[in-house]
Amino acid sequence: MNRILSIILLLLLLGCNRNPLHQKIIVLDPGHGGTAETDSYRAGAAGEREEWVNLRVALELEKLLAENGAKVLLTRRDDTHVDLADRAQLAVDNRADLFLSIHHNATADTTVNFPTLYFHGYADENFASVRLAQITGEKLRSHLFNGGGPVVVASDHTIFPASGTAVLRESYGIPGIISEASFFTNPAEEQRLKQPEYNRLEAEALFDAIHTFFASRQPAIREKNSLHDLPPFAVFREADRMQPQAKNWHDFAAEAKDFAGIDDEDAWEMAYTLASMSIRSFPDSPVARDAHLTRAYVLDKLGRGDEAESARTIAEQFYVR
Numbered sequence: 001m002n003r004i005l006s007i008i009l010l011l012l013l014l015g016c017n018r019n020p021l022h023q024k025i026i027v028l029d030p031g032h033g034g035t036a037e038t039d040s041y042r043a044g045a046a047g048e049r050e051e052w053v054n055l056r057v058a059l060e061l062e063k064l065l066a067e068n069g070a071k072v073l074l075t076r077r078d079d080t081h082v083d084l085a086d087r088a089q090l091a092v093d094n095r096a097d098l099f100l101s102i103h104h105n106a107t108a109d110t111t112v113n114f115p116t117l118y119f120h121g122y123a124d125e126n127f128a129s130v131r132l133a134q135i136t137g138e139k140l141r142s143h144l145f146n147g148g149g150p151v152v153v154a155s156d157h158t159i160f161p162a163s164g165t166a167v168l169r170e171s172y173g174i175p176g177i178i179s180e181a182s183f184f185t186n187p188a189e190e191q192r193l194k195q196p197e198y199n200r201l202e203a204e205a206l207f208d209a210i211h212t213f214f215a216s217r218q219p220a221i222r223e224k225n226s227l228h229d230l231p232p233f234a235v236f237r238e239a240d241r242m243q244p245q246a247k248n249w250h251d252f253a254a255e256a257k258d259f260a261g262i263d264d265e266d267a268w269e270m271a272y273t274l275a276s277m278s279i280r281s282f283p284d285s286p287v288a289r290d291a292h293l294t295r296a297y298v299l300d301k302l303g304r305g306d307e308a309e310s311a312r313t314i315a316e317q318f319y320v321r
């Protein structure tokens with residue numbers, strides 16, 4: 001009898017282990033909330049607000065995860081304000097296995113539309129979150145973009161150079177990312193994001209990513225600044241990145257490369273300025289990594305070796321290919 005019981009127990013245990021989401025504590029954080037009166041730029045041209053889309057996707061994802069055995073906690077369930085520190089604290093207090101902040105992106109160039117995933121700090125130190133970001137980027141590309149187009153996986157220090165984002169900084173140590181599935185500043189994308197079916201499709205992509213992440217062993221997370229500690233590279237503030245000149249991010253980067261190729265000190269200075277402008281306008285663009293490498297190249301030419309080394313480390317640590 002005892003033997004039969006043990007076999008049944010063993011089978012039950014094996015059955016549980018086959019589901020990678022079983023008992024996993026997952027904190028979902030729908031970005032923003034309750035800012036309609038105070039914020040005008042986190043809305044598409046047709047008036048759909050990012051915070052509304054974020055919440056709809058999170059509620060759909062919660063259903064999928066809970067149906068599959070995960071324990072899901074949400075930082076908000078309606079259109080209200082929640083402090084950034086409290087969002088991270090929920091994950092820390094509940095010893096979460098994963099933290100996912102759900103956002104949608106904005107930029108001055110309304111033609112732009114692709115997924116962006118942020119991890120905190122340096123890629124070499126925060127490997128588990130980088131892996132989660134890479135998987136999520138691939139799933140969003142295949143579920144929402146027919147497998148095509150760019151995906152940017154970047155450190156949150158690219159957009160908040162001094163200290164990264166509060167939610168990822170305060171929950172550091174838990175595998176965590178900010179997912180920006182697409183750009184609500186793209187008018188066609190805004191129309192799609194208004195549709196609950198499309199929100200469901202995004203939730204399925206995120207579910208697929210989380211499931212895949214837990215299905216294999218997770219890499220470790222090292223202590224912050226244990227390998228690198230760079231001076232911040234200043235970029236335009238969020239609202240300023242919506243200014244008209246910021247639309248030239250792509251041309252600035254391309255022209256910088258052209259000037260870098262001319263054997264002349266003034267041309268290198270010009271390349272440096274243009275590459276810096278491209279990064280400041282759109283610090284998480286698909287060409288930002290390249291623009292940092294252009295800066296590194298001309299800084300070496302100009303005899304500024306230390307700055308060149310910093311620029312190269314930023315390209316390698318803050319932008320994962």
Ligand SMILES: [Zn+2]
Binds near residue numbers: 031032050103104
């Ligand atoms: Zn956002």
